[in-house]
Amino acid sequence: MNMKKLLAGAIAALSVMAGSTVTAHAEDTVKVGVVIPLTGGFQSNGRQMNAALKTFIATHGDTAGGKKVEFIVKDDGSVPDNALRISQELVTSDKVSVLTGFGNTPTALSVAQLSKRARIPQVIMVAATSSIMKASPYMLRTSWTIxxxxxxxxxxxxxxxxxxxxxxxxxxxxxxxxxxxxxxxxxxxxxxxxxxxxxxxxxxxxxxxxxxxxxxxxxxxxxxxxxxxxxxxxxxxxxxxxxxxxxxxxxxxxxxxxxxxxxxxxxxxxxxxxxPYSANHDSPENKAFVEAFKKNNDGMRPNMVAAAAWDALDLIYKTLDKTKGDATGDAFVDAAKGIKIQSPRGPISIDPDTRDIVQDIxxxxxxxxxxxxxxxxxxxxxxxxxxxx
CATH class of the missing domain: 3.40.50.2300 (Response regulator)
Incomplete structure (x- = not known):
């Protein structure tokens, strides 16, 4: 499917939403769309991201900011066109308030204009090209940059x-x-x-x-x-x-x-x-993370993709706690800026100027x-x- 046609359709479908007051914060459930590569060339990333989601829900539950958090997981097959189409459906049909996932740079970039026009927070779990953060002011990143x-x-x-x-x-x-x-x-x-x-x-x-x-x-x-x-x-x-x-x-x-x-x-x-991370990182937070990850995923060892996905979910929960469940774009992104997290990889924070991650290497x-x-x-x-x- 042609990327330009998809993007035009996405923007047209979302024009009304972008120009109106989105009322995600007034509802009892915050829906989060998780767009990850469970098949295709980057499926090893998707496997780790999905395992991190499973582990995070098992250890943190499904509420944040006083609201139920519902995750809707979709496979983009490692293909940018798929990521855009799926993200459009998640926003227009499933009414998600936040998009997360994105196992490589092309899929993250394909959704950036959708994020920008619809004012939907886009929390990047993996994509590591530096320049992608300029594509949408609603983008936040918890992975690393090259x-x-x-x-x-x-x-x-x-x-x-x-x-x-x-x-x-x-x-x-x-x-x-x-x-x-x-x-x-x-x-x-x-x-x-x-x-x-x-x-x-x-x-x-x-x-x-x-x-x-x-x-x-x-x-x-x-x-x-x-x-x-x-x-x-x-x-x-x-x-x-x-x-x-x-x-x-x-x-x-x-x-x-x-x-x-x-x-x-x-x-x-x-x-x-x-x-940015080793499964052998010596900290109480990492020992607990690795133990929970293996317990919930048949002994599988987490890698840096899993740690970044875990931190993306932690950022979403902590931000919702700050906003009391308000997931509208500007409120969410403003609250996420400057947040500090004691991650399994060590201390991380979101740079308030760039919305990008600051971390130990x-x-x-x-x-x-x-x-x-x-x-x-x-x-x-x-x-x-x-x-x-």
């Missing part, structure tokens, strides 16, 4: 034994952000990127790119691939013998995804990544803990804002 993480890795790496890099990134918005911000930060700190390689997002074959990288003889590879694709990258890294070449992997956290890391086996041990190393592989945090960069804003 520059927020890549710039920290670029600062850390030259100070810790690796200055000569080849970068390998997936060829879409977040990959471009990762390449740009790692490159400019490492060069500002005395390092260099001698070659920049882009891998197709759909059905990636890393082998030829790994061979080209090896031929450049760098000290290390900087890698960004979406959550879920890291296992394939590490498998091909080992198959080409690069694990024995002396070339280090210093990557975005998606590469050593907590949900999949045990399947990567011992070759992943020692891989260094930067990211961790440098982590894959280690074996109690016969399982974990990303062990060894250095913390506190209260990091997105440097691209």
């Amino acid at each position: 520059p927020q993480v890549a710039s920290i890795i670029g600062k850390w790496a030259p100070e810790n034994g690796a200055k000569k890099f080849v970068s390998i990134v997936s060829d879409y918005g977040p990959g471009a952000d990762a390449e740009e911000w790692f490159g400019k930060t490492i060069e500002a700190n005395g390092g260099t990127v001698i070659s920049k390689l882009k891998v197709p997002l759909a059905n990636p074959d890393f082998a030829p790119f790994l061979q080209r990288a090896a031929d450049e003889k760098p000290e290390a590879l900087f890698v960004f691939v979406p959550t879920g694709a890291g296992a394939a990258f590490m498998k091909q890294f080992v198959e080409r013998g690069l694990d024995k070449s002396g070339i280090k992997v210093i990557a975005m956290a998606d590469v050593t995804d907590d949900d999949l890391i045990n399947n990567m086996g011992d070759p992943a041990i020692g891989v260094v990544t930067g990211g 961790y440098m982590r190393k894959v280690e074996k803990v109690d016969r399982e592989l974990y990303n062990t945090e060894f250095q913390t960069f506190e209260s990091v804002k997105d440097p691209a804003h």
